[in-house]
Amino acid sequence: MDLPLLSxxxxxxxxxxxxxxxxxxxxxxxxxxxxxxEKSRDHxxxxxxxxxxxxxxxxxxxGVTLLAAFPVAYGIxxxxxxxxxxxxxLALGLRGVTFEFRAxxxxxxxxxxxxxxxxxxxxACMQGLILGALIEGISIDGATFSGSxxxxxHPFPLLCALCVLEGYVVLGGCWLQFKTSALLHGFSxxxxxxxxxxxxxxxxxxxxxxxxxxxxxxxAWQAHPLLLGTVGCTLLIAAFxxxxxxxxxxxxxxxxxxLVMIASGISGLAILVFPMIVPFRVSIWNASxxxxxxxxxxxxxIVVTPVILGYSFFAYWVFRGKTPEKGWDG
Amino acid sequence: xxxxxxxxxxxxxxxxxxxxxxxxxxxxxxxxxxAVIEGLWLKTKDAxxxxxxxxxxxxxxxxxxxxxxxxxxxxxxxGLGFARFAQLAGPAIGPMIxxxxxxxxxxxxxxxGIMLFGMHRVGPKLHYFATCMVALGTLLxxxxxxSANSWMQTPDGVAVRNDRLVVVSWWRVLNNPSWLxxxxxxxxxxxxxxxxxxxxxxAWYLLRGKHLAFAKKSVALGTAFATVLIxxxxxxxxxxxxxxxxxxxxxxxxxxxxxxxxxASPAPxxxxxxxxxxxxxxxxxLGIPYLGSIWLTHSLRGRVEGLKNTPPDAQPIMGxxxxxxxxxxGIAILMFAAATSxxxxxxxxxxxxxxxxxxxxxxMTPSGIIATLGGWYVAETxxxxxxxxxxxxTIDAVSPxxxxxxxxxxxxxxxxxxxxxxxxxxxxxxIIRRGPDLAPARAEASGSLKNAFRPHVLDNVNANxxxxx
Numbered sequence: 001m002d003l004p005l006l007s008x009x010x011x012x013x014x015x016x017x018x019x020x021x022x023x024x025x026x027x028x029x030x031x032x033x034x035x036x037x038e039k040s041r042d043h044x045x046x047x048x049x050x051x052x053x054x055x056x057x058x059x060x061x062x063g064v065t066l067l068a069a070f071p072v073a074y075g076i077x078x079x080x081x082x083x084x085x086x087x088x089x090l091a092l093g094l095r096g097v098t099f100e101f102r103a104x105x106x107x108x109x110x111x112x113x114x115x116x117x118x119x120x121x122x123x124a125c126m127q128g129l130i131l132g133a134l135i136e137g138i139s140i141d142g143a144t145f146s147g148s149x150x151x152x153x154h155p156f157p158l159l160c161a162l163c164v165l166e167g168y169v170v171l172g173g174c175w176l177q178f179k180t181s182a183l184l185h186g187f188s189x190x191x192x193x194x195x196x197x198x199x200x201x202x203x204x205x206x207x208x209x210x211x212x213x214x215x216x217x218x219x220a221w222q223a224h225p226l227l228l229g230t231v232g233c234t235l236l237i238a239a240f241x242x243x244x245x246x247x248x249x250x251x252x253x254x255x256x257x258x259l260v261m262i263a264s265g266i267s268g269l270a271i272l273v274f275p276m277i278v279p280f281r282v283s284i285w286n287a288s289x290x291x292x293x294x295x296x297x298x299x300x301x302i303v304v305t306p307v308i309l310g311y312s313f314f315a316y317w318v319f320r321g322k323t324p325e326k327g328w329d330g
Numbered sequence: 331x332x333x334x335x336x337x338x339x340x341x342x343x344x345x346x347x348x349x350x351x352x353x354x355x356x357x358x359x360x361x362x363x364x365a366v367i368e369g370l371w372l373k374t375k376d377a378x379x380x381x382x383x384x385x386x387x388x389x390x391x392x393x394x395x396x397x398x399x400x401x402x403x404x405x406x407x408x409g410l411g412f413a414r415f416a417q418l419a420g421p422a423i424g425p426m427i428x429x430x431x432x433x434x435x436x437x438x439x440x441x442x443g444i445m446l447f448g449m450h451r452v453g454p455k456l457h458y459f460a461t462c463m464v465a466l467g468t469l470l471x472x473x474x475x476x477s478a479n480s481w482m483q484t485p486d487g488v489a490v491r492n493d494r495l496v497v498v499s500w501w502r503v504l505n506n507p508s509w510l511x512x513x514x515x516x517x518x519x520x521x522x523x524x525x526x527x528x529x530x531x532x533a534w535y536l537l538r539g540k541h542l543a544f545a546k547k548s549v550a551l552g553t554a555f556a557t558v559l560i561x562x563x564x565x566x567x568x569x570x571x572x573x574x575x576x577x578x579x580x581x582x583x584x585x586x587x588x589x590x591x592x593x594a595s596p597a598p599x600x601x602x603x604x605x606x607x608x609x610x611x612x613x614x615x616l617g618i619p620y621l622g623s624i625w626l627t628h629s630l631r632g633r634v635e636g637l638k639n640t641p642p643d644a645q646p647i648m649g650x651x652x653x654x655x656x657x658x659x660g661i662a663i664l665m666f667a668a669a670t671s672x673x674x675x676x677x678x679x680x681x682x683x684x685x686x687x688x689x690x691x692x693x694m695t696p697s698g699i700i701a702t703l704g705g706w707y708v709a710e711t712x713x714x715x716x717x718x719x720x721x722x723x724t725i726d727a728v729s730p731x732x733x734x735x736x737x738x739x740x741x742x743x744x745x746x747x748x749x750x751x752x753x754x755x756x757x758x759x760x761i762i763r764r765g766p767d768l769a770p771a772r773a774e775a776s777g778s779l780k781n782a783f784r785p786h787v788l789d790n791v792n793a794n795x796x797x798x799x
Contacts, residue, residue, distance in 0.1 A: 056402075057435055061428075063405050068428040071420020078409025078416065079729035085406055086739045090746050093399045097750060100395070104757070143417060149735050289421035290496040296425040304432040311440060 004288035007069035010301050016266050018058035020259055025052045027172020029120025032113050040184050041113050047179040047323040054312050068297045072143050072287035073277040080138045080145040081130050088126035095119030128164030132157025134279045136213050156213050163206045166199035174255040179323045189247035216280040220272045235264040333733035336725050339411035342740045349747050353397030355702050358472055359524025360390040361465040368458050378547055385766040389758055396754050415717050415727035421495050422488055422503050423478040430474035437467030480509040482718050484577045511573045518563045523698025525556040530695025533688040544766045546682050553672035560665045580640040581712030584651035588636035596631045597622030605648040646714040654707030661701035
């Protein structure tokens with residue numbers, strides 16, 4: 001059995017779940033900055049309060065899976081992406097404790113909401129920088145990072161940062177349309193009408209530029225034209241359905257379309273990069289740990305992951321329907 | 331001193347990991363304490379136990395939160411600062427940490443929610459089961475992490491092929507020579523930490539004449555636990571000492587403050603030294619005569635091995651190891667004193683009225699945390715200059731990240747973690763000031779999955795669904 005391939009599959013599952021789940025709650029966080037009414041902001045935070053920390057678990061799982069199954073890649077990527085990763089972790093940490101503080105300290109809630117929004121925006125942008133730096137390609141020498149830690153601040157990764165932020169805002173808008181009614185529902189519709197076209201525009205610019213900055217992408221297109229074409233079409237159709245269903249019933253349709261849109265973006269990326277774990281540089285087999293390490297990791301993952309997925313699904317199910325206006329405490 | 335990336339990477343890791351360990355130490359201890367208290371409540375049906383449970387649960391929940399946030403950072407930091415370490419050690423410690431994430435998050439997701447919010451929903455017996463599962467989860471998590479760290483101290487079960495590390499036997503990696511002695515040492519340190527936290531708060535209320543029933547019970551239980559635990563810890567600590575003396579003699583040589591291959595006979599027990607690593611001697615040393623021979627060699631005139639038995643390029647820095655050890659050991663002696671005094675005063679029925687003793691207990695509130703930090707300093711600085719003992723030097727493991735960047739992120743960590751600590755202390759102080767009568771029936775923490783089990787939340791959702799949105 002090709003164990004590194006299985007481990008790579010598990011890492012891909014973790015990162016996909018992370019982007020889809022934490023994507024919308026970072027997006028909701030970013031939108032706090034544009035919402036002037038405190039009551040509506042409370043309502044927005046309430047809509048993500050029950051589930052956000054479960055979502056972030058997948059980020060840790062991704063990092064630790066890399067360490068266990070692909071230590072060579074982990075050792076190249078962490079120093080290469082040193083600045084965006086640390087800034088992202090600090091932003092996520094601040095955002096995490098703000099959930100508590102905004103609830104505990106009413107008089108300063110406005111300020112905490114600004115911290116919350118900035119934390120969300122910075123975390124999203126740093127993930128975009130990481131993505132951009134990976135596509136552009138990391139300089140390596142053997143199994144060591146040989147570039148500068150500032151490489152990820154090139155124009156292309158910066159554009160990716162904007163793109164990811166916009167993508168998360170779109171997901172956040174979809175989530176709000178799904179979970180809220182009345183005033184906030186209108187707000188989410190207005191935001192989606194602006195954010196979606198902006199996201200698509202940025203996305204196409206990024207896709208076009210990616211061909212220029214990374215020759216490997218052109219090669220991948222030539223190798224899998226049909227597969228990538230299908231994924232691209234799915235993305236466009238999902239975007240179209242999303243655009244047409246903004247503000248219309250059923251409220252779940254934009255969210256479903258948005259998730260499909262982002263998921264096809266991720267699968268397209270996976271096809272472009274496969275079978276490299278450090279994109280366009282080191283393959284999953286060259287970076288993998290030995291057989292026994294893979295078995296140990298995969299056994300744990302296969303036994304426990306279904307339980308975690310089941311539990312997460314249950315948590316979402318408990319909080320199904322519109323978020324109550326007065327908050328979960330009622 | 332010019333900026334050295336290796337030093338900065340080490341300071342950054344030391345800072346973040348020291349900050350982090352404070353919170354798991356409290357969580358491990360308090361989780362077990364809560365399990366015991368709830369068990370007592372189920373057995374006696376005395377409402378006082380329930381009050382104690384609720385009071386400490388809200389502090390436990392907050393500490394747990396800070397522990398999670400600062401723990402996430404560590405799972406990336408192995409590679410951020412020490413890329414070569416991650417690449418070499420990843421195959422051995424990576425799967426252990428992955429399993430820690432999988433198992434401890436699984437238990438957290440499954441049972442912390444019920445523990446924090448589910449008392450009215452699931453009934454006392456199932457709730458007690460949830461508390462026990464959370465305590466078990468913290469214990470499991472400690473086992474994985476101690477196993478990974480012990481592997482770095484006493485690596486076993488691996489081979490290096492083509493410059494890469496290959497696991498030969500998982501059994502020997504997990505059950506490496508120091509794991510099974512260091513795990514109980516850490517666990518009883520955590521349980522001692524919780525005992526002194528509980529006792530300290532109780533003593534503080536007694537001195538102020540407030541919440542007397544709660545305070546008396548806290549002091550009675552806390553000192554009882556502490557007495558049993560410190561007696562065990564002295565014994566376990568001695569075994570750890572012996573194990574490390576066999577497997578890592580350089581650490582214990584540095585911990586005792588002697589340089590010469592053989593100390594003078596009889597050897598004193600040093601409390602203050604001013605070591606000069608370059609000259610391989612102490613510029614100043616102050617100790618108690620004969621005590622070194624008696625404690626360390628169990629004879630009146632025995633000689634103690636010094637650091638010169640280890641070649642200078644494989645020596646840890648004596649000052650750090652020595653003072654880490656003295657802090658841990660000194661506090662252990664104070665804990666022992668507190669335990670014996672408590673036994674005496676309990677016998678004399680003056681446990682709750684002896685002011686000097688209560689003041690001493692208040693001062694000892696954070697003693698467990700400080701002693702644990704001291705112990706970890708011995709473990710980690712004493713392993714130097716190796717990151718994996720006798721396999722990889724720390725200096726060779728450092729990431730190719732420039733010093734200025736490391737300095738900038740270190741400053742960011744210090745600022746943000748200071749803020750976390752200030753906030754944590756602020757909220758804990760508020761809970762203690764309000765007193766146990768006002769302790770909420772559920773934890774105050776709000777931002778998480780754990781809400782899923784709040785009964786009135788469920789009612790609310792159901793009502794909402796019934797109205798038809």
